[in-house]
Amino acid sequence: MWTFHLPTKIHFGRGISKTLPEYPELSGQRITIVTEKSVAKLDAVRTVIDSLNHVAIFDKVQPNPTVENVDTLSELLRNKQAEIIVAVGGGSVLDCAKASSFLATTSNPSIRSYHSEGKILTGGRIPVITVPTTAGTGSEVTPIAVLDDEEKQVKSPLSSPLFYPVSAVIDPDLTISVPIRVTAATALDALSHALEGFWSKNHQPICDTLAKESARIILTHLGKLYENLDNPVLREHLAYAALLAGIAFQMPKNAIIHACSFPLSKHFHLPHGEACAFTMEAAIRLNTPFMEGRMEEFAFAAGFNSVAEIINTITVLKRRAGLPCTLREASIDIDSIDLLVKESFHPLLNNNPKTITKTDLYRIYDELT
Ligand SMILES: NC(=O)c1ccc[n+]([C@@H]2O[C@H](COP(=O)([O-])OP(=O)(O)OC[C@H]3O[C@@H](n4cnc5c(N)ncnc54)[C@H](O)[C@@H]3O)[C@@H](O)[C@H]2O)c1
Ligand SMILES: [Fe+2]
Structure with missing residues (x-):
């Protein structure tokens, strides 16, 4: 239903x-x-x-x-x-x-x-x-x-x-005037909406379809856009994908990536998209075994042969645009992991396919050291 x-x-x-x-x-x-x-x-x-x-x-x-x-x-x-x-x-x-x-x-x-x-x-x-x-x-x-x-x-x-x-x-x-780093962060925010709308416990078929299509468009065109920021056709693809991702999560709502993004933005001033991109690969790795093959379905629909391939592509896109990929690159001291874990317990975690424990959150932040 x-x-x-x-x-x-x-x-x-x-x-x-x-x-x-x-x-x-x-x-x-x-x-x-x-x-x-x-x-x-x-x-x-x-x-x-x-x-x-x-x-x-x-x-x-x-x-x-x-x-x-x-x-x-x-x-x-x-x-x-x-x-x-x-x-x-x-x-x-x-x-x-x-x-x-x-x-x-x-x-x-x-x-x-x-x-x-x-x-x-x-x-x-x-x-x-x-x-x-x-x-x-x-x-x-x-x-x-x-x-x-x-x-x-x-x-x-x-x-x-x-x-x-x-x-x-x-x-x-x-959107043509948006600089590369904001272009990357906002596109990856949209990708996080596609992922979270898709893996939310409240996911549903219309939103699933839009989420997969949004991810396909973002992951096909974002790398090309980095090299040609004023290309209007590529900008059009990204604006459309962001819209689809917005529709895809507005009912199922977000989950672990967004729960973790709030303390990252609040205490360490990561812009929203950078904060979402920061834990994205770790969150995919954590949730995949609890999605009964749905994460593989998402990866295939987005044009990849495996979940590992989609994860690699995300990391490359982050690196190319200069987005932080480790705690050190985000100027976050390793001692702050306790605070991040504590404050990542947000009600959005209730939507996550895997029930999130303290150990899971430590695993996510430890992966980023
Ligand atoms: N309502 C929702 O559903 C929803 C979903 C995700 C995120 N958010 C929230 O949205 C906010 C982030 O929005 P955002 O990622 O669009 O960033 P933003 O609105 O904060 O803008 C980021 C930067 O880009 C600049 N900018 C904006 N448009 C530009 C343009 N055309 N050319 C050049 N520079 C431009 C801005 O001046 C700013 O410096 C956060 O507060 C986040 O939590 C809301
Ligand atoms: Fe977001």
């Missing part, structure tokens, strides 16, 4: 962001644009922003958006009586916009009550149109916002059907 649900309308294609002003949902609405300072300076993004008749622009989203970012944006949305949000940026921007779109409709001053304090999200939201400028998180279609509470030292996802964007406008041309 399974259910599939995705209420977000998807618009995809090179140059499609130029058609945004014609979208009926924007017509006559009080538009607020959410972005990030450095992204807003990019010519392609500037064109999108300038094409929209907006009442406000919020460009203060930090990478790994914080509870404070969400609270400040929500106040602006209330003050400006925003009727629709257009979020243009990477996953950080999209997540901040999605969480704020809900908070702004409440009288609550802080998303913290829902994020770390567990209050149930009920009520409304301001509709959000997502326009991703990275090819990785899939946040353009997921009901998830990952937030960092610096005060409480909690970085974790907050999930609600209220966070589904009304529309996602995916223009691969907006």
